[in-house]
Amino acid sequence: MxxxxxxxxxxxxxxxxxxxxxxxxxxxxxxxxxxxxxxxxxxxxxxxxxxxxxxxxxxxxxxxxxxxxxxxxxxxxxxxxxxxxxxxxxxxxxxxxxxxxxxxxxxxxxxxxxxxxxxxxxxxxxxxxxxxxxxxxxxLPPGAEGMDPFLAASALSLAATATGLPEAPKPGDAVTLTLTTTAVGPPSILLPPLAARIATPAGLRAYPKQPVLTDTAGERGAPPTATRTEAVTYVIEQPGDYAIPAPALDWWSTATNARETATAEGLAFEAAAPPGWHTESGGGPDRRLLLGAIVAGAAALLIGVLVWRGRDRAPKPPSERRLYHRLRRAARSGAPGTLRGLTLAWLARARPEDPAPTPAIEAALRRLERAAYGAAPEAPGRDDRRALRAALAAGRAEFRAAAVAARAPRLPPLNPPVS
The missing domain is CATH 2.60.40 (Immunoglobulin-like)
Structure with missing residues (x-):
């Protein structure tokens, strides 16, 4: 026991x-x-x-x-x-x-x-x-009511840069606007999109790319840094004055416990009409404006004659045939960003009364521009280039047939009515 x-x-x-x-x-x-x-x-x-x-x-x-x-x-x-x-x-x-x-x-x-x-x-x-x-x-902290989305960070900044815009932009040129949001604290997935908030002005066509999100760990226990980069390529389709508004983002500062707004610079530029660009005008001109235009034209003509006498004659503009073959070569292997400008230059000579692209040419140009400037840029395919060349050939044949029909004399009827 x-x-x-x-x-x-x-x-x-x-x-x-x-x-x-x-x-x-x-x-x-x-x-x-x-x-x-x-x-x-x-x-x-x-x-x-x-x-x-x-x-x-x-x-x-x-x-x-x-x-x-x-x-x-x-x-x-x-x-x-x-x-x-x-x-x-x-x-x-x-x-x-x-x-x-x-x-x-x-x-x-x-x-x-x-x-x-x-x-x-x-x-x-x-x-x-x-x-x-x-x-x-x-x-939510007091003062943050109505924020959508609510974004909290210890620091946040916006940056906007424009690349690719020539000094004298014209229809067919393109400019890429890059928006970069950098925040300390939140992950990049929480940074809201900014490009979608910007309305595209009439006369421009926007091709947004996929955003790039990055997260960088902080050093020695510091909070991480998140970055969201968005890029939109705008192709100029019409001449005019353009203004892309400045982006803005409301956010909550955890450092100051206050609502703040981050902004970046917008983009403004003027696209001039190329030679031969045709625009419709409404109503007749004012007589005084017309008289002033006649006087100014006469003065310009006189100055031009005086200058011409003392200088060599200005070079002759390229012919429709030369512009067309230059466009065909570019459509075969040239950069997609140059095709619209070359197309508009050729149309201004081939059909000066209405230099707008035909529906088939416009559709082919947009397919090539989407391949170059779209969300997933890639090299344009042979089928897209072949479609543009076919649309150009069909358009040229149509323009020539219309020009021949316009020049053909109208014959009297074979059996005129007896009076």
Whole structure:
């Protein structure tokens, strides 16, 4: 009987030691309390085992609706911690959860599956530990009502650059507007698009490219930097004065706890009409304006005669045939950005009364421009180039037939009516 009591007492004394040798988990949240919408909430889980883990644990993703979950730089790292009189080993994993609206967030039940070595036999033992207390509340700060979207950052800037615009732009030329948003704190996926907010002026055709999103980790624990780059190529289709408004973005500064607006410069330019460009005018001109134009024209003619007498004759403009063959060569292997300008120059000579492209020529030009300036730029295909050459040939034949018909004399009827 005494032996049984001694064995039972030894077993009861060993139970706490066995219980202590099971894996342990602890969870922390920063900040520990209400948070601002758009501000990252860092949840850190630490798992400890009495021996070692032969393989990494299986961590939960902690994804939740109306929030963005991401892993910060060096999200997982090993550690050791004293438990009683022994040194335990473990791993720590951090998640950043960014709430997108004012609400109560509950990440629900989550578990970490792991394998560790048995303290007595060193054999692998599978286990799971539960994560608790994963809820938090997010709210909008006073003064941020009506912001859509609500974007919180410690710093934010906008930049706009224009490239490709010649000194004297004309129809057929193109300009690329690049918008760059840089923010410290939020991930790039939260930066809103800006190009879609800018209305395309009449007379321009916009070809937006796919945005480029980048995230750069901060140095020595600093918050990451996010960048969103958007590019839109505008092809000039009509002469005129153009103004692309300056982009603007409202954001919430976590450094000043205030609403701020970031802006960048807009783009304004004038596209001159090429020689022979035909525009419709409404109504007759004023007589005084007409008289002034006649006087100015006579003076210009007199000055021109005097200048011509003292100088060589100006070079003759290129013929329709030369312009057409130059356009055909460009349509075969030239840069797509030059095709519209060459087409308009040829049309001004081939059909000066109406130099607008035919529907077939316009459709072929747009296919080539989409290939060069669209969301996924690529080399224009042979079929697109062949379609443009076919449309040009058909248009030229149509123009010539119309010109011949206009010059043909009208014959009297074979059987004139008897009076």
């Amino acid at each position: 005494a032996r049984r009591l001694t064995a039972l007492a030894a077993l009861l004394c060993a139970l706490p030691a066995v219980a202590q040798e099971t894996p342990r988990v602890s969870v922390t949240r920063d900040p520990d309390g209400p948070v601002t919408v758009g501000t990252p909430v860092t949840i850190t889980a630490t798992v400890l085992v009495p021996t070692w883990m032969p393989s990494p644990p299986v961590w939960p993703d902690l994804e939740i609706a109306d929030a963005v979950t991401r892993l910060p730089d060096r999200a997982t790292h090993p550690l050791s911690q004293r438990v009683g009189e022994e040194m335990w080993s473990g791993l720590s994993r951090s998640w950043e959860i960014i709430p997108q609206r004012a609400a109560d967030y509950d990440l629900g039940p989550a578990e970490i599956a792991l394998t560790y070595a048995d303290p007595a036999t060193s054999q692998p033992v599978e286990a799971s530990v539960a994560l608790t207390d994963l809820g938090f509340t997010a709210s």
